[in-house]
Amino acid sequence: MGHVLLIEDEPNIAEAIRFILSRDGWHVTIYPEGAGALEAVRCVAPDIVILDAMLPGQSGFDILTRMRADPDMADLPVLMLTARGQHRDREAAEKAGVSRFMTKPFSNAEILEQVRLLVPQ
Amino acid sequence: MKRPLFLARGPYRRRRLRDAARILPFAGAVLFLMPLLWPSRGTGLNGLYMLAVWLGLVAVAAVLRLWLADESGPEE
């Protein structure tokens, strides 16, 4: 199974996702803020990034845009989560080059399925 | 701001009073120096003269005050 980097500032949500994925056999690393997230991606070199849209320090959209601009990370699958659920957020995420976009709250099965889809076994 | 060349009677009078206020110390100085020009008449009479001039200056200054005290505006 693969390595997931979860960038999420809400500890309880992060804990839930970690629980769901690691039960399925994924290795999950949690990074709790926007500042320095890009370096975290480079260090951890995950198979997939789960990225919250609203983060302290730097927004998820910014991080995504920068990842796409970096040749090393341009093709890395990114699953983005947002709690604002507005149309504009989805557009912004797609413009920034998101792989999948989900609104909170989500069903556990759904997030597992999306991760499995994005990381070919 | 342009200053008017000629003034109405009231302002004209006030302005001359200010002139008087400016001249007063010089007039006083001349009067105070007068005893030097006279042949001596004795300390007592000189002293009386000085006190009289002094009192006169006080009186004139007090009268001028009536007109000038309320004018703390700009110099014209």
Place this chain on the structure above:
Amino acid sequence: MPFNLLVLSCVSYVIFLFLVAFIAERRAAAGKVRWLRSPLVYTLSLSIYCTAWTFYGAVGSAAASGLEFMTIYMGPTLVFVGWWGLLRKLVRIGRQQRVTSIADLISSRYGKSNLLGVAVTLISVVAATPYIALQLQSVVLSFGVFASEDREGTALWVAIGLALFTVLFGTRNLDANERHTGVVTAIAVEAVVKLVAALAVGVFVVWGIAGGPADILGRIQAADRPEWALEPARWAGLTFASAAAVICLPRMFQVLVVENSDEKHLATAGWAFPLYLLGMSVFVIPIAVVGLEMLPDGNPDLFVLTIPLEAGRGDLAMLAFLGGFSSATSMVIVAAIALATMLSNHIVMPIWLGLMRPAVSGDVRRVVLLSRRLSIAGVLALGYAYFRLSGGGAALASIGLISFVGVAQVLPALVGGLFWRGATRIGAAMGLALGTAVWIYTLFLPSFGAISPDGFGIDWLRPHALFGTEGMDPLLHALFWSLLLNIAGFCVGSILSFPSPMERLQGAAFVGVFDTAPGPSGWSGGAPEAEDLLVMAQRILGEETALTLFLTEARAQGRAGYLPDPTPAFLERLERRLAGAVGAATAHAMIFQVAGRAAVTVADLMAVADEAAQIMEYSARLESQRQELTRTAAALRDANAKLTRLAEQKDAFLGQISHELRTPMTSILAFSEILMGDVAPEDARRQAGIIHAEAIRLTRLLDDLLDLSVLESGQVQLHISDVRLRAVLDRALAAAEHVRPRHDLTVFRDSGAEALVLRTDPDRLAQVFINLIANARKYCDAAEPQLRIVVRAQDAGVTVDFIDNGRGIPRPAQATIFEKFARLDESGQAGTGLGLAICREVMANLGGTIAYLPGQGGAAFRVWLPL
């Protein structure tokens, strides 16, 4: 009279003066100043011109040289009856520029040059020290007349007592424009005692001993002596010197300009002060003549005391003694205040400032007060030391006139600076240096034999015959040469040098003080941080004064909060306020430190001057219309920006609410789904806990949102009752204990001020307090977190400040902290982000306000409630 009885009466008199000063201060604090700031008190305070030297010495001088003593009063008389010309300008400038002393005036006029401030200060101290010694000597001598036994140490005790009085009442407040009401009132009382004593002795001599005015005139004429003949040169020269001295003596400048509370008082003083002087001198010749008849061997300097004693009128002698005592003490007190202000502002503070660079740190206020107190003690110690070293006696007697000539050296720079825009710093410095050097060489040093009369063997350098001018009276010789060279140096230096822009600005402001147009400002270019300025201003003016100043300024600029834009005009006003406390040069340097840039360049000056000239072209009406339009435009721009912001905010607000609700919901749903499957029991317990916590968070958020919407709609039900502020604070502190504390918080309170009774909704007010205390508890990041709760009654209401010692809130965030969901701490865990928004709505519903208070060293909030 036994020595102890004399001491007792002196001490009671001094205690009486203490009481007068104390009551005057109390009344002034209560705002009852009608009497205390009347033209009468102002005129009487000017009477410190008449020191013990004139009270006792005038008779001695009359006995020796006839009418000559009158010249000492003629000069001031001429200056005062001509107040419209010179004094009015001086007082106007003093008030407008918030001048603290004559050194400050000179320094300020010549481009806020501290060098000149130091020079004038030194001249003043050198000239005044012997003068203070003279006062001590007069007290000792007059004691000697009464006391059956001689005591050492009288002078020392007098000096210590005067230092104490001066420190107590002379350094209560810092801002020179807040006047020393207590001291001035006490001085006025002493002035009355002096005058009554002098008149009483005179009346006794004329009608009690002699047979009335006619008889006394006869006696005077009969007693005439050849040495009483008028000497034209001295007559004119001394009149001039005394006229100069009444303006330039630091103590006269203090009462005349610095303590002046209303320019119109000058008009009264213009005739009343000469009348006072007339009263002081009218009986001098009769007393001298009668004294010479009755006590041919007595010391004429003490006739005022010895004649009544000889005639068996101990009570009258006692009154005269108190008159002399008043003359000496009032002079020393005011001279000490004036000199201490100069020493502190021009010597101590610049040194301290240079060493510490404390513009934004350290309590300048305390340092200034301390340095003033030490300076007062130092000035009196110097006077006492001079008295001991000179051994009293004849050397002191001529000191009064020597001192007059010394301070007269300031006259050219002063008058030139007031009337001639071309006068420059270099010119003033050259004039002062030359004049003072000549004065020291020809008059001051020879006065105690510190220099050989042969001028180092060079003929034209002889101290009493400079350039071979023999045969002149030494005093006149010194007056003539020092002022001649002084004026020459001043003119030549001014004509040849080119003034700096700051000098030109100040020159224009001083010379044109009566022109209506505001002078161009001394500050231009970039902008310092308003908050730094506020911090500095608080250190000098005190917290409340500074906050009020900034608040007023911000309101005038149409801005909310306490931080106005640091416009040049504002910097100018702020600098003047600070100058009132620490002097122009120091204030300028301090603002410069914060602003960190050159004040003005010649190019700026020209630009500003052009602008000023253009503005003058418009009529005043057009000008005010233009300002009105500018204000309206600014208000419209603000409103538009607000609308745009609101539209954006509405969108953002919905997104925010969605985010805030969905976030806990996400955890709850995820974990409940997990729990529906198979989970290990310890995991299950933990996960149920998370669900519980998130559900609570959700509930709290909904509560807050509901509360906020009720508050915003204005439909809120208030339960108004009378409640003691202390009770509300107690309750809030107890409730805030339960907030999960990140730190222990030490709370400082002022239970005295908290005794206020408010009419408000106690629950709602407590809600606001709880929020603020909880915020301090959560966010104060100091090593030892402290919260000060300061309560003050003001502005028809009460303010409650919550000030912690943490990092505070950064300037950009200060504008938004009262917005909904504005969080500094982005982790989202701490609270709903609605606390302060609710506080603001609650306060609005209670008819009060809440605002962030910048520049307090930590996060600070001010709650204001109407009373």
